[in-house]
Amino acid sequence: MDTFTPAGTILNGASVQDALMxxxxxxxxxxxxxxxxxxxxxxxxxxxxxxxxxSGCGKSSFLRCLNRMNDTIQGARVEGLITLDGQDxxxxxxxxxxxxxxxxxxxxxxxxxxxxxxxxxxxxxRIHGLAKDRGSMDELVQTSLERAGLWEEVKDRLSQxxxxxxxxxxxRLCIARTxxxxxxxILMDEPTSALDPIASAKIEDLIDVLRTNYAIVIVTHNxxxxxRVSQRTAYFHMGDLVEVGTTNMMFTNPQQKxxxxxxxxxFG
Amino acid sequence: MNRRLLRKLRNGAFLALSLLATLLGLACLAAIxxxxxxxxxxxxxxxxxxxxxPPPGEKGGLLNALxxxxxxxxxxxxxxxxxxxxxxxxxxxxxxNSRLSVVIRFINDVLLSAPSIIIGLFIxxxxxxxxxxxxxxxxxxxxxxxxIPVTLRTTEDMLNLVPPGMKDSSAALGAYPxxxxxxxxxxxxxxxxxxxLLLAIARISGETAPxxxxxxxxxxxxxxxNAPIANLPVVxxxxxxxxxxxxxxxxxxGALIITMTILLLSIAARVxxxxxxxxxxxK
Numbered sequence: 001m002d003t004f005t006p007a008g009t010i011l012n013g014a015s016v017q018d019a020l021m022x023x024x025x026x027x028x029x030x031x032x033x034x035x036x037x038x039x040x041x042x043x044x045x046x047x048x049x050x051x052x053x054x055s056g057c058g059k060s061s062f063l064r065c066l067n068r069m070n071d072t073i074q075g076a077r078v079e080g081l082i083t084l085d086g087q088d089x090x091x092x093x094x095x096x097x098x099x100x101x102x103x104x105x106x107x108x109x110x111x112x113x114x115x116x117x118x119x120x121x122x123x124x125x126r127i128h129g130l131a132k133d134r135g136s137m138d139e140l141v142q143t144s145l146e147r148a149g150l151w152e153e154v155k156d157r158l159s160q161x162x163x164x165x166x167x168x169x170x171x172r173l174c175i176a177r178t179x180x181x182x183x184x185x186i187l188m189d190e191p192t193s194a195l196d197p198i199a200s201a202k203i204e205d206l207i208d209v210l211r212t213n214y215a216i217v218i219v220t221h222n223x224x225x226x227x228r229v230s231q232r233t234a235y236f237h238m239g240d241l242v243e244v245g246t247t248n249m250m251f252t253n254p255q256q257k258x259x260x261x262x263x264x265x266x267f268g
Numbered sequence: 269m270n271r272r273l274l275r276k277l278r279n280g281a282f283l284a285l286s287l288l289a290t291l292l293g294l295a296c297l298a299a300i301x302x303x304x305x306x307x308x309x310x311x312x313x314x315x316x317x318x319x320x321x322p323p324p325g326e327k328g329g330l331l332n333a334l335x336x337x338x339x340x341x342x343x344x345x346x347x348x349x350x351x352x353x354x355x356x357x358x359x360x361x362x363x364x365n366s367r368l369s370v371v372i373r374f375i376n377d378v379l380l381s382a383p384s385i386i387i388g389l390f391i392x393x394x395x396x397x398x399x400x401x402x403x404x405x406x407x408x409x410x411x412x413x414x415x416i417p418v419t420l421r422t423t424e425d426m427l428n429l430v431p432p433g434m435k436d437s438s439a440a441l442g443a444y445p446x447x448x449x450x451x452x453x454x455x456x457x458x459x460x461x462x463x464x465l466l467l468a469i470a471r472i473s474g475e476t477a478p479x480x481x482x483x484x485x486x487x488x489x490x491x492x493x494n495a496p497i498a499n500l501p502v503v504x505x506x507x508x509x510x511x512x513x514x515x516x517x518x519x520x521x522g523a524l525i526i527t528m529t530i531l532l533l534s535i536a537a538r539v540x541x542x543x544x545x546x547x548x549x550x551k
Contacts, residue, residue, distance in 0.1 A: 067440065069436065069439070069440060072436065072439060074365065096442075097442040097443065097444055098442065099442075100439070100440055100441065100442040101441070101442040104440065104441070105440045107433055107436065107437065107440075109431075109433050111431060111433035111434045111436075111437045113434060113437070113438070113451075113452050113455070113456070114434075114452075114455050114456045115455065123438070123441060123443075123451065124441040124442065124443075127441060127442055127443050127447060128442060174437065177437075177441065178440075178441070181441060181442065
């Protein structure tokens with residue numbers, strides 16, 4: 001990792017061996033607000049990284065940098081270096097559409113397109129030309145839905161609209177839609193905060209299964225959830241990355257007072 | 269106790285006033301429809317749809333005027349609505365907060381409420397004077413100019429109603445903005461955009477003033493786009509003012525046909541809207 005000359009300090013535990021994605025000295029500004037301050041953090045393969053912290057701490061802003069979703073926000077400015085497999089994702093020749101095919105994102109509110117369940121899943125593959133014919137598209141839709149744990153529930157009604165599903169099913173549909181373009185990283189921005197506990201539990205189980213194939217970064221307000229699903233946890237506070245380490249260490253023996261206060265529920 | 273009584277009285281008075289206003293409005297509408305039906309139905313006959321507008325004193329129909337109106341309305345929508353829909357898309361999706369958008373939006377609002385006779389004069393100067401004669405194409409162009417602001421406004425409003433998360437989700441899957449617009453935003457806003465088109469048709473199919481200066485009128489059957497053409501609104505206008513009983517009857521019948529068409533279009537717009545919204549489970 002010596003090719004990245006850090007413009008700031010790298011916290012203990014922020015870098016990992018053979019990282020899939022690396023952020024170095026990342027700053028995010030919205031008009032006047034400095035939302036993310038000098039954050040350096042690696043994303044490991046086959047692992048779930050949880051980003052936690054109080055509202056407005058910059059964890060979602062940081063997440064959205066990883067597949068350049070901040071590009072769509074007016075007045076947003078991102079500084080620093082973010083690489084995927086050693087390639088700078090903010091360099092001029094980076095095709096943003098291609099990047100987003102490799103780094104997918106699932107949002108807080110499930111937003112199925114006003115199309116059939118099948119068309120929802122097939123949407124991404126059609127854009128990127130991932131299926132040669134109808135048969136391989138059928139197959140791709142099925143595997144994606146299977147991986148998202150939704151196939152058994154919807155296999156008989158693929159032509160119904162995505163909006164006819166329940167909230168939890170819609171969110172799994174959105175995960176299937178993201179998986180269908182075969183990404184390397186899946187970003188999740190509070191994926192269960194709009195769901196009931198049972199639907200949330202299903203998504204959590206799913207996240208654990210998905211990490212065998214994908215690197216996952218999840219932003220969550222729910223600390224139990226972070227403890228349950230992640231292997232590494234990063235704590236953000238007022239735009240700073242305060243502490244990062246194995247989830248086990250973070251929840252049992254945090255090194256920073258701020259982390260300890262937040263995790264023990266003293267604020268946030 | 270007194271305060272409560274006063275409040276109740278005030279409430280009652282207000283309710284009575286608003287009811288009265290509603291009734292007054294509805295009564296006017298009912299009176300118009302009633303007069304229209306009473307006079308129009310008398311003139312209704314099969315001839316209306318098979319024969320041309322007659323000279324005074326002879327029997328005839330409105331076929332040439334119906335055809336002219338239908339064709340110019342269709343052409344007007346075909347020319348005007350793509351401009352309106354695309355410009356509305358620009359305002360809602362591409363240039364949302366740009367200075368250009370603010371200007372376009374303002375001008376569009378002015379155009380939306382501009383007297384249609386001004387539009388007629390505009391096309392008269394621009395097309396009729398240069399071509400040297402009145403023509404169906406000039407009429408269609410005038411109607412197109414009238415259709416633009418309606419479709420532009422509804423398209424922008426409807427696209428703004430699409431949840432922003434949907435747009436983000438599409439972008440997050442690697443779709444370029446044009447793809448998102450075509451594959452996600454238009455389908456999501458489809459019922460609203462279609463309603464806008466139907467409203468635009470309803471608006472322009474009854475316009476008289478812009479056609480007076482552009483398509484003028486034609487006593488005979490004509491399908492030539494390059495020549496003056498008969499159309500319902502102008503025929504109604506001329507025949508209603510004429511001293512001949514036959515012509516006046518035809519004018520009533522024509523007025524009834526236009527009103528019914530617009531009524532049916534408005535109902536269709538609502539039915540389509542309701543149907544698509546339940547079908548998509550989305551609004």
